[in-house]
Amino acid sequence: MELVEQNFDQWLAQAALADRPRTLDDDEPLRPGRALTARKARELFEDMVRSRAIDVAARELKKTQRSFYTIGSSGHEMNACLGARLRLTDACFLHYRSGALMMARARNRPGSSPLFDTMLSLVAAAEDPASGGRHKVWGSRDLWVPPQTSTIASHLPKAFGFAFALSRARRMDVPSEIPGDAIVACSFGDASANHATALTAINASRFALRRGVPAPVLWVCEDNGIGISVETPTGWIADTFSRMSGMEYVRAEGELPDVDDAVSRAIRLCRTRQAPVFLHLSTVRLGGHAGTDLETAYRSLDDIEAIEARDPVLNTARLLVESGAATAQELIDMTADVRERLVAIGEEVSTRRKLVTREEVMAPLAPYDEQAVRADASGTIDASLRRAAFGKVLPEDVTSATKKTLAAHVNAALHDEMLRDDRICIFGEDVGRKGGVYYVTANLQKRFGAPRVFDSILDETSILGVAQGLGQVGLLPIPEIQYLAYIHNALDQIRGEACSLSYFSNGTFTNPMVVRVAGLAYQKGFGGHFHNDNSLGALRDIPGLALACPSRGDDAVKMLRTALAMARVHGRVVAFLEPIALYHERDLHEAGDEEWLFDYPPPGSALLPGEVGVYGEDASDLVMVTYGNGVRLALRAARKLAEEHGKRARVIDLRWLAPLPIDAVAEHVGALRKVLVVDECRATGGGIAGDLIAALVERGINARYASVRAADSYVPLGPATSAVLVTEEQILDAAVEITR
Numbered sequence: 001m002e003l004v005e006q007n008f009d010q011w012l013a014q015a016a017l018a019d020r021p022r023t024l025d026d027d028e029p030l031r032p033g034r035a036l037t038a039r040k041a042r043e044l045f046e047d048m049v050r051s052r053a054i055d056v057a058a059r060e061l062k063k064t065q066r067s068f069y070t071i072g073s074s075g076h077e078m079n080a081c082l083g084a085r086l087r088l089t090d091a092c093f094l095h096y097r098s099g100a101l102m103m104a105r106a107r108n109r110p111g112s113s114p115l116f117d118t119m120l121s122l123v124a125a126a127e128d129p130a131s132g133g134r135h136k137v138w139g140s141r142d143l144w145v146p147p148q149t150s151t152i153a154s155h156l157p158k159a160f161g162f163a164f165a166l167s168r169a170r171r172m173d174v175p176s177e178i179p180g181d182a183i184v185a186c187s188f189g190d191a192s193a194n195h196a197t198a199l200t201a202i203n204a205s206r207f208a209l210r211r212g213v214p215a216p217v218l219w220v221c222e223d224n225g226i227g228i229s230v231e232t233p234t235g236w237i238a239d240t241f242s243r244m245s246g247m248e249y250v251r252a253e254g255e256l257p258d259v260d261d262a263v264s265r266a267i268r269l270c271r272t273r274q275a276p277v278f279l280h281l282s283t284v285r286l287g288g289h290a291g292t293d294l295e296t297a298y299r300s301l302d303d304i305e306a307i308e309a310r311d312p313v314l315n316t317a318r319l320l321v322e323s324g325a326a327t328a329q330e331l332i333d334m335t336a337d338v339r340e341r342l343v344a345i346g347e348e349v350s351t352r353r354k355l356v357t358r359e360e361v362m363a364p365l366a367p368y369d370e371q372a373v374r375a376d377a378s379g380t381i382d383a384s385l386r387r388a389a390f391g392k393v394l395p396e397d398v399t400s401a402t403k404k405t406l407a408a409h410v411n412a413a414l415h416d417e418m419l420r421d422d423r424i425c426i427f428g429e430d431v432g433r434k435g436g437v438y439y440v441t442a443n444l445q446k447r448f449g450a451p452r453v454f455d456s457i458l459d460e461t462s463i464l465g466v467a468q469g470l471g472q473v474g475l476l477p478i479p480e481i482q483y484l485a486y487i488h489n490a491l492d493q494i495r496g497e498a499c500s501l502s503y504f505s506n507g508t509f510t511n512p513m514v515v516r517v518a519g520l521a522y523q524k525g526f527g528g529h530f531h532n533d534n535s536l537g538a539l540r541d542i543p544g545l546a547l548a549c550p551s552r553g554d555d556a557v558k559m560l561r562t563a564l565a566m567a568r569v570h571g572r573v574v575a576f577l578e579p580i581a582l583y584h585e586r587d588l589h590e591a592g593d594e595e596w597l598f599d600y601p602p603p604g605s606a607l608l609p610g611e612v613g614v615y616g617e618d619a620s621d622l623v624m625v626t627y628g629n630g631v632r633l634a635l636r637a638a639r640k641l642a643e644e645h646g647k648r649a650r651v652i653d654l655r656w657l658a659p660l661p662i663d664a665v666a667e668h669v670g671a672l673r674k675v676l677v678v679d680e681c682r683a684t685g686g687g688i689a690g691d692l693i694a695a696l697v698e699r700g701i702n703a704r705y706a707s708v709r710a711a712d713s714y715v716p717l718g719p720a721t722s723a724v725l726v727t728e729e730q731i732l733d734a735a736v737e738i739t740r
Contacts, residue, residue: 015328023324034257038325048077051099069136070291073099093159125352132506156201157465159186163217165469191227205276214274253282364507377565377606395600403597409553428480464493471511484519485533510571522581532715535686547658551631558607613653626678637731
């Protein structure tokens, strides 16, 4: 970077010796036939210099351990044209080399302070307006730039989702601060363009257009020819993306006026056609991947010098002077002023306070106001609307046989919630006309229309990307993932993107959603492991994600109301796990007893995190703690324990698995001093048994502890399932042993 700066300074110094006066008026084009004027070119140059100076300042501060991030934008400064040409209402989902773009975009908003704000971010100051000191990200609520931490294109699906959501919101007549002709810009590198997440997002945008759905997303591939140390083959990006149907391809290369014209054309195409456009922006990478990257380890000095000769800041300075748009001395003065300001800003921000306590670091991660959530979840619905939707007989009417299965209860609850909140939309594979694989969404599309209930592309990554976009434009999405096993294909859309947004934006951006997932096992061997995934570890590992798992229909209704309230009130992301084996279960102990059918709870009641279900509250021999399918299995085992051994067990249904209701469980365990955790998920890392027991032990509760867990195995096909899953007999044996 020092050599790059020296080359730049030396050229300007030499040019100043024979400096010429300006020969272009401010509003004259920099090149004949091009749109870029002399005044605008000077502004873009200043934005490029600002971005470059930030990179240098970051590395200088790093030497004294005052900066914590050195991935820069040097060589990518031509993206300033995008920052200048896009409207402030065109949302931008940006990768980490977007410094010049952000400088130019901020110029369009009076009162912005992009230099100071960026430096606050570099030193992780608590005042950083982008993330509150949690990460160096390009982000701004005022500039409509949701902060991204993505490094391998994981932000592309939600960029498509946002573009999709713009038209969906208009069809649903949902008010929005974003105008109808807005587009979405999303930048990424040539190496990231090969990632499956990038390809699925680009594919989804083209697929949507083929289906007649507007998808105005501008895919901006900033091609510098290398991914850290791995070169991209010459012509690879053009060959791969220039021939895709349903997506215009625009190449941006050459001098600043050429790039500016290409950028303007790409934006115009995207806006007027409301369709995806691929903008191939030619760039170089100067100074290595980051401050710790020794570029000479994988590039020859000749190659590095050839790349330095293509420095866009230096070449733009040469263009401005030679065209008569600016004098060399003007550019020297401008550069010196920016650098001096950055030095002063660096000294200032280095003294600003950092985040210190666990509480303030985690404040925007999982906000939860119990009183506000309860009030929202317990809201009522206009009776006339419900009569119109359900007919003369409401789900809870006592004049009918009201007891229903879990699937029927969830279906009725979705009807009620869609009546209550016209921002709710439900989507996923087969949820529309078919009504879902298990018919949980039956008749919803018929009653509420295709704009609110629609079938998605067969791709979980795109489903969750769309959910993020819908949430950010003001809708309340309920995406469905058909099976728990399928969510692993796209888990980073929840972990790295959806659940991190509020955290890394300091609460200024949220993407509320309730992700319905059909899952867990006990389907009598049907479907094998793809339809019997008994592992929750990957979901419970996600910071900020709330995880609900009802075991019976009436609980499911009340918990779904709470999940939607958490999304509405706090912008939370909630996973709502529905046990497939219990969808249509009617019986508890014997065939035909219908003891697993329950009345529909009318609007006005809810179950919040921490509120557990208790069966046999007066039992004093043992506490069984479980969830999902385990509740029904534990109740069956508890009856045999009483009948055959004279021992009575209290069964606790956790209901909420993240956060775990430790306080409620501790109260029961502390009273009985014998606890058996029935965990239908895998023994190590798949379920909740280890965490639950550890938490109770750490609280100093002196008790006998035992657990029954599934084997560390995939679930096989057919009768072999009983060999690896928790059985009623195992629960009974463990209960007998612990109560001896």
